[in-house]
Amino acid sequence: MADDAAMDFLQDLVSEVEESVSAVEPFTVNIFTAMILERLEEAGHFDETFPVYQTGHYKDRRGRNVAYRIDGYAYDEERGRLDLFTTLYSGDRDAARIPAAEVTKALERALRFASACVDGLAASLEPANTDASDLARLIEAEAERLTAVRVVLLSDGTMGNITPPVEWKGKPLKFEAYDITRLFRVLGKGETREDIAVDLVALAGRGLQCLHVPAQNDDYDAYLSVLPGKVLSQVYERYGVRLLELNVRAFLGLQGRKSVNAELRETIVKKPTMFLAYNNGIVATVDDLEVGQGAYGLEIRSLRGLQIVNGGQTTASLHRAGRKDSDLEHVSVPVKIIKVGGADLSEMVSAISRAANRQNTVQLADFSANDPFHQQVEVLANTTWLSDGKGRWFYERARGAYLAAEHKAAYRKSDETTFRQQTPKHRRLSKLDVARYLSAWSGLPDKVCLGGQKNFQYFMQRLKDEPLPPPDQPWFRRLIAIAVLYRAAEKKIRSMKFPAYGAQIAAYLVAGLSHRSGGRIDFEGIWSRQTITTEMEQLIADWAPQIDTILRESAGQKNPSEWFKKPDCWKTVRDRLPSFVDPLPQEFSYAENGTAGEMMGSGEARSVVDYERIARCMEVTGATWLEVAERGQKAGIIHYRVASICRTLAGYAVGGWEKKPTVKQAKPALEALSAVDRAGLVNLGSQLARVGEEAEA
Known part of the structure; x- marks a missing residue:
């Protein structure tokens, strides 16, 4: 690998792995695996990949004690295809050639893991509720329905050709290697x-x-x-x-x-x-x-x-x-x-x-980096500076753009220093990141759990079906605030060392925070600080175990990782979300002032009661809100302006509460609900047991 650009790519990759080592994840091989899987998914080579490090021994059917190991997997339920990832990472900066025997050994260890799963490995794995144990149960249950198995080797070295077995337990077997040469071609200069x-x-x-x-x-x-x-x-x-x-x-x-x-x-x-x-x-x-x-x-x-x-x-x-x-x-x-x-x-x-003759009239999602939406976000990233005026975020509209910009800046030492100060790696934002953060905040954590590429498809289709107003600087600051919150949640959840499903817990937790708060938070405050408060971090720490429990209980006997991708999973979690308690973090107790206050402003600060009112509004059906508006206004019990609020909430309900009540809508709406209930105009049944409490309040 004599190419200078390729060697620079390797140096940057190793440096990034070393910079990511922390008390939460001290093992460079795991960092390398997670990083490469995420970027290969972004490049469209894989869908729904999950880093899972699992190593051990088991007795095969001949009674031999054999070693197994995997570093990640992807399972395509529709195709019936299982991908097993195994990693050989040295951290050397010279792109050393990996002996064929070592490559073969890594391939065999991954296949032994699959064989062990078929033979009942899950029952012996402790604890029983980890990513690895769930994967073992998945392979055991789906082994007969698999149409193909693929073992993928990830490495920072180089390797030659290898001839793997042609099948595994009667299933077609494929072997792919992403050594540093191929990784550079795919992730560095980008495949064309x-x-x-x-x-x-x-x-x-x-x-x-x-x-x-x-x-x-x-x-x-x-x-x-x-x-x-x-x-x-x-x-x-x-x-x-x-x-x-x-x-x-x-x-x-x-x-x-x-x-x-x-x-x-x-x-x-x-x-x-x-x-x-x-x-x-x-x-x-x-x-x-x-x-x-x-x-x-x-x-x-x-x-x-x-x-x-x-x-x-x-x-x-x-x-x-x-x-x-x-x-x-x-x-x-x-x-x-x-x-x-x-x-x-x-x-x-x-x-x-x-x-060309169009065979249908349905608008289709365009993934291209040349989509106007992504072009606008890139412009905003380049022109929206942080509060200190010294830094900004880098939006990687085209794959490899950050690396290209970094190399361009490296021609002059002063430019290189400026680039790294203005746009450090932790402020790099990809298209898949944007789709993940906004989908979760919009109440679609099930789509996030589909994986980067599939979630991106749904995100782009939603943009086509429901076009957003042209992004502007307030919108971009809001996006970055959500990104900061999401990444802080991921970091905190990783530090808590859940045995499994950390990524899914993060997606559902962020969606839960959005739902509980009505999708409103102190975006401008987070943007200004570029971090969340310690109180918000503690709230995430309090919620994470509860979200984990709800997710697992809702799965029942279903395969958890597949269940988390279903809209019904989110509906179940949404109905059981933890409640807010005083004192609220600054991110939720901020004051709002008019429409601009949807982000931040002055006025009366929010309280737990405000969020409880929003939650109660969302317990009522759209039909009931419409009935309250029509009958209450006709009987002269509620003002026409309040009736208009109730009709608005009816529309929100029909839309699945993607749009949520504001604090200023919730209080009069609940008072109207209570009034028509007392007058006997609407039979609420058990929809809102605490309406009486609101009336007294």
Whole structure:
């Protein structure tokens, strides 16, 4: 690894690991694993990864005492695929080559863990409620349904090729290595479309017959062909959303009669031979392709820089159907391949997307870093300075942007010092971070638990369905305040050393704080301090064990990590959240003044009673609030302005309380509720047992 940039990447990575060592996590191998998994997930290589360090011995079926070890895992329930991560980290700065024997040993140890799980390892793991024990139970329960197992080696060294076993307990086995060379290519300089190379002869057993349409100018060449559905699915399996880098779209799903892709699935499953006739196919661009004369004429043998610019839904639908319903043996897909010559690639892709026949009218989430929302956030990060005027946050809109900016600053010592003082690593913010923090604060911790990439998809889809006003500086300060709170919660929870599910506890705790407070907190105060108060830290410490208990009890006999991803889990937790108690931390006891006071202002400080009123309002159904407004105003019991507040709360209730009552709304609304109840105009039943208390107050 002689490349200077690659060596710089290694130095920076080792330094970052060493800087992250603390009393909470003293082991560099665990820090390296967590860091790399998070960034590979951000790069779109994996979904829902979890660092889990577990090592030990067990007696195999031959009575031998054998060692096992894993450092993390990912389980795709839909595909039935299990990924086991194992790490070889030395902390050396010379990219030492790892002997093949050591690589093989790491691979075998990870496979032994899976074998031990099938043989009942979970029963012997102590304590019984850790991430490792839950994973062991998951593997034991799902072993028969697994479609494939993949062992992934993470390392700061370099390695050569290795030939692993082809199967594990009758399941196809794959082995992937992310050594420092590949990590640099993916996370350092960033993989580009040029890294996507498709050998069609190897995949299909032959080249693809094609019709060449020569260009009338130097802008492009076109090739028309038919791609076997199985081959397209395999290519998508290998490269995933990176195939859609220039036109990334969220997969809308195949389930349900109303799904925009339901007809695709119907054709794939019931009439596979008709797919070519019914489907418009895909349009793709390539940087280069190899063509030659075959037995039946001109054929395409390989593609480089493949990008699907129209037909992402078709591609994803085929891949999913191939996993769940069909072997795709009789599915053929029409394809138009554009080899871009002198034309501007981005302009051509945009034109193709506009002109191509749209198969549905649903707006799809665009993950691209070029999305206007992300561009606006980047501008705000670059122009919004901290209260001291000396520092700011760095928004990494494009993968590797922070590293590139750091290297650019390093050309001059003074610039390097300034960059690190203004934007230290702990103030780096990625797109996945933004999606995680805002989703949790919006009451969607179940989506956060889906993992970085999937949560990001949902986040972007919500932006398309419910566009936000253009982000401004107050919005950005609010975002950073939530980020500071979320990271403080994560840090505190890590220090408490829960045996499992620290990340999930953090997501649900932050969502719980937002729900209990009505989504309002002293954002400006947190922004100004860039930290939370000791009282707030203590509140997090008090809540964390309670959230952990509620999560575990709500899971019952279900697999916890899968249960935490369900909306019903959040509903259960939301109904059992701990209550606020006096004295409130400064973050919650701040005063508000008018609409601007939604962030901070002067006036009467909030109290526990205020938050209890908000909670009581959210115990009432939307139908009841509407009934209170209509009957109370008609009978002259409540003022028309109060009736308007009740109607507003009815709308909040219908929206699942994503928007929450303000302090100024809650008090008159509850008084109105009490008044119509006393008048016998509305039968509350058991909806709000403490309404009488509010009336007396």
